Amino acid sequence: EFHGATRRARLLPLDELDSTQDLVDAREPRRFRGELEPLDPRAGHIPGAKNHFFQGNLDDRGFFHQPRALQQAFMTTLGKLPGSETVHYCGSGVSACHNILAQVHAGLDEPRLYCGSWSEWSADESRPAAQGDG
Numbered sequence: 001e002f003h004g005a006t007r008r009a010r011l012l013p014l015d016e017l018d019s020t021q022d023l024v025d026a027r028e029p030r031r032f033r034g035e036l037e038p039l040d041p042r043a044g045h046i047p048g049a050k051n052h053f054f055q056g057n058l059d060d061r062g063f064f065h066q067p068r069a070l071q072q073a074f075m076t077t078l079g080k081l082p083g084s085e086t087v088h089y090c091g092s093g094v095s096a097c098h099n100i101l102a103q104v105h106a107g108l109d110e111p112r113l114y115c116g117s118w119s120e121w122s123a124d125e126s127r128p129a130a131q132g133d134g
Contacts, residue, residue, distance in 0.1 A: 012087055012112045014120055022078060023049035026090040026099045027118065034131035039091055042122040044129035046089070052077040054095045057102040070106035084109035089117040
């Protein structure tokens with residue numbers, strides 16, 4: 001039996017997002033690189049973000065990889081283990097939650113969620129959009 005509790009402090013609103021945070025984008029790599037954008041007004045990603053495609057958290061059967069393998073995958077993405085101040089986002093905040101769950105399943109600290117995600121960020125032309133892998 002599960003009893004959940006809202007933890008609003010783990011949600012990061014746009015006005016608290018800054019370039020010094022470790023940003024992790026859960027979207028498919030082609031969307032992250034800006035090669036494809038079927039939903040939002042602009043293609044690309046938030047400058048400084050790293051791409052950790054959420055489906056890479058799963059094995060061939062659709063189960064989460066073992067904690068050690070998830071830790072290694074996050075190390076590959078970020079160059080270090082993510083922590084409690086790591087911020088996950090995606091297109092609309094849904095797939096980012098998959099990465100958050102994977103991070104916690106890996107035995108790591110619970111990160112934060114920028115739930116406005118790329119949809120909110122890209123809606124304002126004054127915000128920069130990065131293209132490519134970096």
